[in-house]
Amino acid sequence: MARVGRGLKGLAAAAALGWALIVGAPAEAQNKELRIYNWSDYVDPEVLDAFKKETGITVVYDTFDQMETVETKLLAGKTGYDLIVVTASFLPRHIPLGLYAPIDAAKVPNLKNAWPEIQQRLAKYDPGNKYAVNYMWGTTGIGYNVAKIKERLGPDAVIDSWSILFDAEKLKKLSNCGVHVLDAVEEMFPAALRYLGLNPDSKNEADLNKAAELLRKMRPNIQKFHSSEYINALANGDICLAVGYSGDILQAKKRAEEAKNKVEIAYSIPKEGALMWFDSFVIPKDAANPDAALQFIDFVNRPAMAAKNSDFIQYANGNIASKPLLSAAVRDNPGIYPPDAVMSRLYTITPYDQKTQRLVNRLWTRVKTGK
Amino acid sequence: MSGRGATARRLVVALPYLWLMLFFLAPFAIVLRIALSEVASAVPPYQPHFEGFSKLGEFLSGLDLGNFKTLLDDVLSGDSLYGASYLYSLRIAALTTLFALLIGYPLAYAMAVAPKRWQGALLVFVVLPFWTSFLIRVYAWMGILGPEGPLDKLLMGLGLTDEPLRLLNTEAAVLIGMVYSYLPFMVLPLFASLQKFDRSLLEAAADLGATPLTAFLTVTLPLSLPGILAGAALVFIPCVSEFVIPDLLGGPDTLMIGGVIWNEVFSNRDWPLASAIAIALLVVLVLPLVLLQRARVARERAA
Numbered sequence: 001m002a003r004v005g006r007g008l009k010g011l012a013a014a015a016a017l018g019w020a021l022i023v024g025a026p027a028e029a030q031n032k033e034l035r036i037y038n039w040s041d042y043v044d045p046e047v048l049d050a051f052k053k054e055t056g057i058t059v060v061y062d063t064f065d066q067m068e069t070v071e072t073k074l075l076a077g078k079t080g081y082d083l084i085v086v087t088a089s090f091l092p093r094h095i096p097l098g099l100y101a102p103i104d105a106a107k108v109p110n111l112k113n114a115w116p117e118i119q120q121r122l123a124k125y126d127p128g129n130k131y132a133v134n135y136m137w138g139t140t141g142i143g144y145n146v147a148k149i150k151e152r153l154g155p156d157a158v159i160d161s162w163s164i165l166f167d168a169e170k171l172k173k174l175s176n177c178g179v180h181v182l183d184a185v186e187e188m189f190p191a192a193l194r195y196l197g198l199n200p201d202s203k204n205e206a207d208l209n210k211a212a213e214l215l216r217k218m219r220p221n222i223q224k225f226h227s228s229e230y231i232n233a234l235a236n237g238d239i240c241l242a243v244g245y246s247g248d249i250l251q252a253k254k255r256a257e258e259a260k261n262k263v264e265i266a267y268s269i270p271k272e273g274a275l276m277w278f279d280s281f282v283i284p285k286d287a288a289n290p291d292a293a294l295q296f297i298d299f300v301n302r303p304a305m306a307a308k309n310s311d312f313i314q315y316a317n318g319n320i321a322s323k324p325l326l327s328a329a330v331r332d333n334p335g336i337y338p339p340d341a342v343m344s345r346l347y348t349i350t351p352y353d354q355k356t357q358r359l360v361n362r363l364w365t366r367v368k369t370g371k
Numbered sequence: 372m373s374g375r376g377a378t379a380r381r382l383v384v385a386l387p388y389l390w391l392m393l394f395f396l397a398p399f400a401i402v403l404r405i406a407l408s409e410v411a412s413a414v415p416p417y418q419p420h421f422e423g424f425s426k427l428g429e430f431l432s433g434l435d436l437g438n439f440k441t442l443l444d445d446v447l448s449g450d451s452l453y454g455a456s457y458l459y460s461l462r463i464a465a466l467t468t469l470f471a472l473l474i475g476y477p478l479a480y481a482m483a484v485a486p487k488r489w490q491g492a493l494l495v496f497v498v499l500p501f502w503t504s505f506l507i508r509v510y511a512w513m514g515i516l517g518p519e520g521p522l523d524k525l526l527m528g529l530g531l532t533d534e535p536l537r538l539l540n541t542e543a544a545v546l547i548g549m550v551y552s553y554l555p556f557m558v559l560p561l562f563a564s565l566q567k568f569d570r571s572l573l574e575a576a577a578d579l580g581a582t583p584l585t586a587f588l589t590v591t592l593p594l595s596l597p598g599i600l601a602g603a604a605l606v607f608i609p610c611v612s613e614f615v616i617p618d619l620l621g622g623p624d625t626l627m628i629g630g631v632i633w634n635e636v637f638s639n640r641d642w643p644l645a646s647a648i649a650i651a652l653l654v655v656l657v658l659p660l661v662l663l664q665r666a667r668v669a670r671e672r673a674a
Contacts (some may be wrong), residue, residue, distance in 0.1 A: 066637075068637035068638055069637065071637075071640070072636060072637050072640070074414070075414055075415055075416045075640065076414075076415055077414055077415060093412070096412075097412065097413065097414055099414070119521070178518070185638070219623075222621070222623070223540065223622075224540055224622065225623045238517070238518050297470050327437070354410060354412070354640070354641075357638075357639055357640070359637050361634060361638045361639050362452065364451070365452060365626070365634065368623035368624070368626070369455075369623060369624045370623070370624055
């Protein structure tokens with residue numbers, strides 16, 4: 001779900017932010033135009049084309065690769081978008097600010113296909129499922145280069161635990177072949193907390209300090225903290241391990257297969273458990289064309305369209321009716337649709353308050369800089 | 372002079388001031404206002420204390436320097452994130468300026484002494500990289516410096532190194548990218564000042580028995596000092612606040628102040644503190660320059 005370097009995105013975001021502050025509202029969108037803001041590489045382009053063809057609505061489709069970019073735009077005021085895909089854990093902070101318009105369920109008949117379990121988990125962030133409709137969901141786990149791991153750790157090595165990252169002895173063996181981890185506190189702290197046997201959603205300062213201590217130990221053997229570069233790095237065989245988003249790692253696997261470069265990538269959900277996250281459609285309160293946004297939500301919730309998207313981007317969707325229509329490679333992949341036993345070990349988190357956010361970001365900066 | 376001429380002249384003089392007001396002073400005022408605000412869970416995410424000039428008195432009596440105090444406390448704590456990244460930014464900028472000077476000076480010199488008919492073409496070569504997007508050129512460096520990239524292959528092929536250097540995501544990569552990107556800003560003012568240089572002075576020095584080295588050190592170098600200073604300022608100042616190059620080519624430990632401000636705005640949602648950091652940076656950068664300028668003017672008056 002992420003691709004461009006942070007610099008590019010940062011620049012674009014800063015420019016957009018400045019523009020929004022100076023000019024205020026972008027020009028009123030026309031009735032026949034729908035402006036969508038989504039994670040990069042997070043839709044099958046054919047689905048967009050089919051929507052345009054059927055409705056005659058022009059789609060302006062922009063992408064981002066970090067939630068912080070979206071959040072900053074939302075907090076600056078007008079975004080100029082009609083439909084945004086946001087990660088659910090940000091919703092409890094946004095909904096009380098009145099950033100979003102409620103979803104008019106009457107205009108989205110295909111909501112009947114929604115997966116009850118996903119709806120229920122999502123309701124933790126959006127009580128009553130009033131503002132958000134799930135698009136895709138996934139996990140944050142470990143992707144690795146099968147051959148390189150065997151070469152370093154022995155032919156019987158299995159990657160099934162966070163210990164490969166948090167056990168310094170094990171990680172050391174991989175240090176010269178490249179390890180990337182996500183540059184995202186809300187992914188890395190819960191994993192460390194879980195490994196320590198603490199509540200992954202803990203906001204307790206002592207717990208967070210312990211987690212930071214653990215994370216600091218991995219620092220000397222990490223080559224890069226980045227939220228999107230690992231996809232290419234894995235696919236090219238440049239690195240041997242990455243902590244990343246399930247679908248991104250599976251996209252790396254697909255790319256390596258297509259490139260026929262003999263790089264075999266695998267994805268593992270650690271046995272201690274992993275973070276489960278949800279990306280959901282929301283409609284900003286000041287959307288110029290909310291009806292087109294609802295129409296689009298309904299369109300992608302047709303079982304066939306949801307299946308098409310999931311087949312393309314390698315993420316599970318929140319549409320239960322699409323399951324029979326999925327390709328077997330996606331439906332039967334435990335990295336995408338985990339079996340029930342694994343599902344029960346997945347955890348979710350809630351957002352940090354301002355003070356805790358500052359604390360974890362400071363701790364994380366120290367982890368990254370090694371100071 | 373006719374009245375109309377005076378009006379026109381005033382208008383011409385007013386334009387640059389208007390420009391500065393609109394695009395420098397006004398944004399600065401906005402940033403300062405945010406810096407004196409408090410973080411809030413709101414849109415936009417801060418609560419200003421300064422609400423307009425009618426309430427100026429009220430505002431001044433309750434002036435909130437909390438963000439600057441946070442910054443100062445942090446810098447004084449000895450375990451400072453902000454202080455460390457300020458210093459690191461200064462260090463990278465200084466090294467970049469030094470290397471740009473070391474590479475740029477011979478380059479500019481060679482251009483200045485080249486036959487006149489070549490100079491235009493040489494100048495075009497220096498400016499040519501600007502025709503390609505800056506970002507694309509930095510991305511190209513990611514490829515060159517990356518693992519198993521052309522540079523490693525070349526060095527290993529020549530037998531100069533036995534194993535890949537893994538330069539990407541290190542301080543060296545940041546420096547390479549910065550020197551590369553800012554070199555033209557050093558070369559152009561140097562070229563301008565060396566081109567004006569009267570080379571008969573060197574002949575005179577030689578006649579008086581100076582070796583080429585002495586002549587360079589006592590004649591050429593002092594006379595090109597304005598060019599050196601202008602080039603150094605043009606390289607140093609943007610380098611301190613550079614954000615893209617350290618972000619793309621650097622590693623986790625190359626945290627410059629631009630990256631810290633990014634974190635404050637995007638990760639911490641703390642616009643006021645980010646603004647305070649930006650203003651502190653401005654003060655740290657501008658004050659020495661003002662002092663330098665004053666010293667120069669004073670020296671010229673004395674001479």
